[in-house]
Amino acid sequence: MTTTAGRAPAPQAPEPEILAAFEGAKGFMPLDEGLALYAAAAEATALGLPLLEVGTYCGRSTILLAAAARAAGVSALTVDHHRGSEEQQPGWDYHDPGTVDPVVGLMDTLPTFRRTLHAAGLEDHVVALVGKSPQVARVWGGALGLVFIDGGHTDEHANADYEGWAPHVARGGLLLIHDVFPVKHDEWTGQAPYRVYLRALESGAFTEVSACASLRVLRRTGPGI
Numbered sequence: 001m002t003t004t005a006g007r008a009p010a011p012q013a014p015e016p017e018i019l020a021a022f023e024g025a026k027g028f029m030p031l032d033e034g035l036a037l038y039a040a041a042a043e044a045t046a047l048g049l050p051l052l053e054v055g056t057y058c059g060r061s062t063i064l065l066a067a068a069a070r071a072a073g074v075s076a077l078t079v080d081h082h083r084g085s086e087e088q089q090p091g092w093d094y095h096d097p098g099t100v101d102p103v104v105g106l107m108d109t110l111p112t113f114r115r116t117l118h119a120a121g122l123e124d125h126v127v128a129l130v131g132k133s134p135q136v137a138r139v140w141g142g143a144l145g146l147v148f149i150d151g152g153h154t155d156e157h158a159n160a161d162y163e164g165w166a167p168h169v170a171r172g173g174l175l176l177i178h179d180v181f182p183v184k185h186d187e188w189t190g191q192a193p194y195r196v197y198l199r200a201l202e203s204g205a206f207t208e209v210s211a212c213a214s215l216r217v218l219r220r221t222g223p224g225i
C-alpha cells in the first residue's frame with residue numbers, strides 16, 4: 001500500500017529501539033498511550049502530510065511522532081515555548097528542577113529535547129517550532145495529517161491550541177487530545193482537555209475513532225470547526 005503522496009505508510013508498531021528511547025526519555029506519557037499515539041501517527045502518515053504536536057517538553061512523545069514520520073518520509077513538527085506549563089513551574093507537583101536554566105532562572109526544556117532527539121537518531125525528521133502555540137499557529141499555512149494537543153492544560157491554552165491548529169487538520173486526518181478526563185483528575189491536569197474534546201465532537205468536524213486511557217483520537221470528517 002502507498003500513501004496519497006506515493007509513499008508506504010509507517011508500520012503500525014514502533015521499532016524496539018524507538019520504544020527504548022521513548023521509555024528512557026523524560027516526560028509524562030505512559031507506554032499504553034504512547035503505543036496508541038504511534039499507531040495513530042502511523043495511520044495518519046498515509047495522507048503524506050506533516051504531523052504536528054503541541055507540547056514538546058523534553059521530546060518523549062515527539063520520539064514516536066518522529067519515528068512514524070521517518071518511516072513514511074514525512075516530517076514531524078513540534079511546538080513549545082519550552083518555558084513549561086503552569087503545573088511544571090517551581091513549587092508545583094510536576095516541576096523538575098533539572099529543567100531550570102541556571103543562568104536565566106527559568107525553565108528551558110529545549111536542550112534536553114535536543115539531546116533526546118539526537119540520542120534517538122531522529123533529529124533529521126523533526127522541525128522544532130519554538131514559540132507560543134497561538135503565535136506559531138497564526139503563521140502556519142499548511143494542511144496537517146495529524147495534530148496532537150498536549151500543551152497547556154488551562155481552558156485558555158487548551159482552547160487556543162484547538163482554535164489555532166484543528167482547522168489545519170486535513171479531511172481524513174487525525175486530531176489527538178491528551179489528558180482527557182471526564183471526571184476531575186487534579187487541579188492542573190483537570191478538565192480543560194476534556195472540554196476541548198467535547199467541543200471538537202460538537203463542531204461536527206470530528207468523529208471519535210478510539211480512546212486509550214486519557215488519549216482521544218478523532219478523525220476530521222466534516223468541514224466546519
Ligand SMILES: C[S@@+](CC[C@H](N)C(=O)[O-])C[C@H]1O[C@@H](n2cnc3c(N)ncnc32)[C@H](O)[C@@H]1O
Nearest residue numbers: 027028055057061080081084085132133151152
Ligand atoms: C504536558 S507537557 C508536554 C508533554 C510531552 N508531550 C510528553 O509526552 O512528554 C506540556 C508542554 O506544553 C508547553 N506549553 C504550555 N503552554 C504552551 C503554549 N501556550 N505554547 C507553547 N507551548 C506551551 C509547556 O512548555 C510544556 O513543555
